[in-house]
Amino acid sequence: MVDVAALLAAYDTQMRMPTGAVPTGVTHEYDGPVLRIVGGHVGRLRAPRDVGVTGAALDRLIARQRDYFQARGQGVEWKVRAHDLPAELPERLVAAGFVAEPSSAVLIGVADEVAADPVLPGGVTLRAVSAPGDLRRIADLETEVLGVDLSWVAEDLHSQVSADPGQITVLVAEAGGRVVCSAWVIYNPGTEFVALLGGVTLEEWRGRGIYRALLAARAREAAARGFRLLHVDASPASAPILRRCGFHDITTSTHYQWTPLPRVEGSQA
Template sequence: MDTAALLAVYDAQMRMPPGGTLPAGVTYEHDGPVVRIVGGHMGRIRAPRDVGVTGAALDRLIVRQRDYFQARGQGVEWKFRAHDLPADLPERLVAAGFVPEDPSTTLLGFAAELATEPVLPAGIVLRQVHETDDLRRIADHQSEVWDTDLSWVTGMLLSQVSADPTQITILIAEADDRIVCSAWSLYYPGTEFAALLGGTTLPQWRGRGIYRALIAARAQDAVTRGVPLLHVDASPASAPILRRLGFHAITTSTHYHWTPPN
């Protein structure tokens, strides 16, 4: 597998904010080489592989993004990949008060190879959902698994569905009307990619193939739509599963977060 070629396609299509219909209230604002994504539950910064500025100019660029969202009373996330330039961007983000999360593995897969028939344990039902009540249940499920308040997921999913339901597919696996796993795919018009997000399983249901089944179901959906590539920023727990399924690691990504002081 030519991972360099996959990385080049990823850099060309998945670095900057996508086209398509934006959720209500979300805007893209350009500041030199970067784009601010404004109007979500937190701010996001997206940049090309090479930001193109260094030293004091880079420090000023970083501080402008931080101060912009501080004025809004919001936190902001800056996503950095291991092959990004300049190489000292992470330390300059930290100097400006940004805190890194643990790195994720960026993996790409070919939808046609991964679109097998989902195999679920007995008693598990797989459903595609879009109603508000189900989206609220997903947020509750994710909050339970990650032991933090993810209630904002309801509004995020609902805004995506309301903007254009063809740009998102949301799946849940249920046992006796309880969500045991939830996941969704985002589609980006004008690209060859679907992003696989959210894949979260209750601890007591792990190791039974449910996460793999939702990967297969979303790969089938991508094939049906004519979308050839799947993208995942995977946690250390998920990355080995995805590699076994046939995904290819191309880089790592780290989210640097700045949070307003209390």
């Protein structure tokens, strides 16, 4: 039997804060318990399970983050898990103007159990990429599949590859010269975990095992590097596949997004 409580404890201990090389162009700075990640497409806020303040003190902590990114003219997201403390954190974020996105299932898998030789349908090939042109093709695929502008993904991936190419592996599955599926894995040094990200497939290529093949390949590489656990914040489309592959639900995560107010031009008499 899998000890889900132990997996959650490992996640809380090891996966709350980023480890390893900071992506090129990004800075990390702390405000009390909260880590601000500045310089990416949007700002990001990460925190321990319990931020340690409540009530008015919590409101002030939230307001400082909001106002910091308002001054930059940049949006920011605060990632909250279902078991985070204090329990009032979500409502306090909403009161400060943050908007909750749909929740994701936080799933953990054991690398050795998921790792396998990738099995691809005929005419599909798999390769690791890092060149800017390939990263742009991935961003184009993500934009097409998800229906929102994700052109920034190319620069985001490039910044991670530039900071430490050994900390990320980016994979594409191609057919007829076109990227039909892409995914990447980030290795978190000093932890047991890798994070599996990306994972999108063109609609006409779904149901052929390509996503599973990229999952198996990433798990195999993680295990070869000595990482024991695989972490995914899974969409409703991916979560059932991951569960069938042996992943376990440990909690849910929700991104609370804040968008900066428009700047108002001053007037002169």
